[in-house]
Amino acid sequence: MLELASGFSLVDLYPSSRLLRLISTGLDEAKRCHERLHRFLDQIIEQKRQREATFGDGISEDFLSVLLRIHDEDTEQISLDINSVKSIISDLFSGGSETAATTVEWAMAELMRNPKVMKEAQSEVRELLRGCTSVTDSDLVRLNYLHLVIKETLRLHPPAPLLLPRQCRETCHVLGYDIPKGATVLVNVWALGRDPKYWEDPEEFKPERFATSNVDFRGTDFQFLPFGSGRRMCPGMSFGLANVELALTTLLYHFDWKLPGNVKPEDVDMSEAPGLPVRKKTPLLLHAVRHEPDSV
Ligand code: HEM
Secondary structure, rough: HHHHHHOOHHHOOOOOOHHHHHHHHHHHHHHHHHHHHHHHHHHHHHHHHHHHHHHHHHHHOOOOHHHHHHHOOOOOOOOHHHHHHHHHHHHHHHHHHHHOOOOOHEEEEEEEHHHHHHHHHHHOOOOOHOOOOOOHHHHHHHOHHHOOOOHHHHHHHOOOOOOOOOOOOOOOOOOOEEEEEOEEEOOHHHHHOOOOOOOOOOOOOOOHOOOOOOOOOOOOOOOOOOOHHHHHOOOOOOHHHHHHHHHHHHHHHHHEEEEEOOOOOHHHHOOOOOOOOOOOOOOOOOOOOOOOOOOO
16 A cells, blocks of 8 residues: 555646546556455454454453444544544554654664764663663653654654645745646655755764754754644654654663674665655664673
8 A cells, every 4th residue: 555655656747637547557456455455444343343242341442442432423523434434544554654663774774874873872771771671661751862863863764755745725836936726745854854954964863963952843843844744744743753762762772783794884775765654775684682681
């Protein structure tokens, strides 16, 4: 689904062409994929219904149960048809899994290329969690440097570099260009995050830059929009960040990381593969060496 949604399609370039719509294989494939996904979600919903019928109040409510309850209640204030329930679930999975996973991979790649930053991030994590056997989410709020590392990773490697496409609602004039009503508008946040007008040494990985600046990714600093901005801004920002923080903290706390063979930090390949999210073109290969929690 993600490949189809982010791949190149001629129909996107000539949206009014019926002929292209007819001959485009991508649309058929997208339809098949959509149907398969909905059949799969039907099964999940069916299983949930059966479990609830069998165990009644004995099982705790999860996100799907809440959506199904709202669907069943069907009040005047809120009504949610079953297709909307399935679409919300699929949106959450497609929006939430790869984005966070990609961010962790880019962060690890940047840490391997910048051993000093790795050392500082690792010292912070190990100092803070000294003696703990595992990392829990309540530990995360106490981290400071690691948050800067994640911010800097998202500046250089926003998983959705063009955000989600917008449609222009009114004909308007921006920076000398006429944008007709109905045009698809893409916002290049990747370029904004590397624009020398706003960032010193924009291509360098320097988490410290955020220590003394108020620039944040909450959608109001337009040079830094890894979660987008406005009404369609990412609704899963806090959850996504918590996932990234938890994974990175665990990796840094429990393991020392080494590059294989003769690979030097500066040789780590940082090229990007096209698609959504933008992943590393070559997977990051590292040796993990177990670190005993008490031997800080
Ligand atoms: C590091 C993690 C994440 C990043 C960088 C990220 C980034 C983004 C971006 C850039 C957008 C488009 C915003 C726009 O066009 O203005 C978006 C939309 C969205 N994200 Fe995330 N996201 C992350 C995690 C998550 C998680 C964990 C979830 C849910 C579990 C999620 C759910 C969504 C949904 C449903 C949308 C579509 C919102 C809409 O169209 O109204 N995201 N995300």
